[in-house]
Amino acid sequence: MTINLQNRRYIGNKFKLLSFIDNVLKKENISFETVADIFAGTGVVSCFFLEQRKKLIINDILFSNQVFYQAWLSGDDYNDNKVSKLINYYNKSSDYLQDNYFSETFSNTYYSFEDALKIGSIREHLEKNKESLTKREYFIILASLLYAADKIANTVGHFESFLKSPPKENGVFLEALNIKNYKYKPEIYQQNANLLIKNIKSDLLYIDPPYNARQYANFYHILENLAEWNKPPVFGKTLKMPRKEKMSLYSTASAKKQLQELVSLANTKYILLSYNNTYTAESTASINKISEMDIYDILTKKGSVKIFDTQYRFFNTGKTYFTNHKELLYLCSCTS
Numbered sequence: 001m002t003i004n005l006q007n008r009r010y011i012g013n014k015f016k017l018l019s020f021i022d023n024v025l026k027k028e029n030i031s032f033e034t035v036a037d038i039f040a041g042t043g044v045v046s047c048f049f050l051e052q053r054k055k056l057i058i059n060d061i062l063f064s065n066q067v068f069y070q071a072w073l074s075g076d077d078y079n080d081n082k083v084s085k086l087i088n089y090y091n092k093s094s095d096y097l098q099d100n101y102f103s104e105t106f107s108n109t110y111y112s113f114e115d116a117l118k119i120g121s122i123r124e125h126l127e128k129n130k131e132s133l134t135k136r137e138y139f140i141i142l143a144s145l146l147y148a149a150d151k152i153a154n155t156v157g158h159f160e161s162f163l164k165s166p167p168k169e170n171g172v173f174l175e176a177l178n179i180k181n182y183k184y185k186p187e188i189y190q191q192n193a194n195l196l197i198k199n200i201k202s203d204l205l206y207i208d209p210p211y212n213a214r215q216y217a218n219f220y221h222i223l224e225n226l227a228e229w230n231k232p233p234v235f236g237k238t239l240k241m242p243r244k245e246k247m248s249l250y251s252t253a254s255a256k257k258q259l260q261e262l263v264s265l266a267n268t269k270y271i272l273l274s275y276n277n278t279y280t281a282e283s284t285a286s287i288n289k290i291s292e293m294d295i296y297d298i299l300t301k302k303g304s305v306k307i308f309d310t311q312y313r314f315f316n317t318g319k320t321y322f323t324n325h326k327e328l329l330y331l332c333s334c335t336s
């Protein structure tokens, strides 16, 4: 069995919207060579553009996401046999099992003791054997471990908290990544998009930030902790590590200011922005910090704007159309 890039439970991932993105760009005759995906999440949008032989800049504030980009998309060298051998060893042997940070910290909450012991032991073994692997081999195995840990977690799909019922022993099984080759090697970053934007130039800038108060650093803290392996102390009922520098300003009251700044600094011919307003306001955390009208106002200062919904109805006069759309794409042809 092999894994594909999109086989993650990642909130707001645009895998199902790739043809929507493609249709808008094709029908609008947008010609571009370099794409910057600066809130890249899973990397599915980036991967889609790499498959179209585009040059790519990919970025996300989370280190765990960078692990996936390095593994799937970097184009660096790796030896498939070496990777398979180590993955087989982790799946079949128990020689390397030992008490570890992960089992001591997360047993009987997010994972059963046995699963946490195995996840942490693999992570520890991988770190100790880092020197014998190329950078990409290391990231491929780490990515495979992150997929395995994500798949069996005792959660609803993200790690904001664990389920009340005790975790089952699911078994940890690492799968090979179904890696493809692309024409160009991308530039890969882990930065605040508003800082990165000052140093990059693209033809097409794809913007897909979080729009509500729910922080991705909270959703995926376990994967981030496991990926970084700094073994930090964790706090509170939900066992989160300190993660201040990973918190997104797009999930705060300054979201609108952030987007204004980002757009004004963008050095690009086109901006394509995804907007989602499907969350019902069950809690204030789910209410979008930036409205459709805010976005329209911000983008019209940069160029001419068209708005599309998934039925490819487009609206270019703004204001009156902003009701109950699920997913929108804003396309801005930049004049400044």
Ligand SMILES: C[S@@+](CC[C@H](N)C(=O)[O-])C[C@H]1O[C@@H](n2cnc3c(N)ncnc32)[C@H](O)[C@@H]1O
Binding pocket: 010, 011, 012, 013, 014, 015, 038, 039, 040, 041, 042, 043, 044, 045, 059, 060, 061, 062, 065, 191, 192, 193, 194, 208, 209, 210, 216, 217, 247, 248, 249, 250
């Ligand atoms: C809606 S998700 C993107 C989903 C992505 N397009 C996909 O298809 O998987 C938003 C992403 O922005 C990242 N993020 C939030 N604030 C950021 C910032 N200031 N700079 C860079 N990335 C940020 C989050 O970690 C999250 O992965």
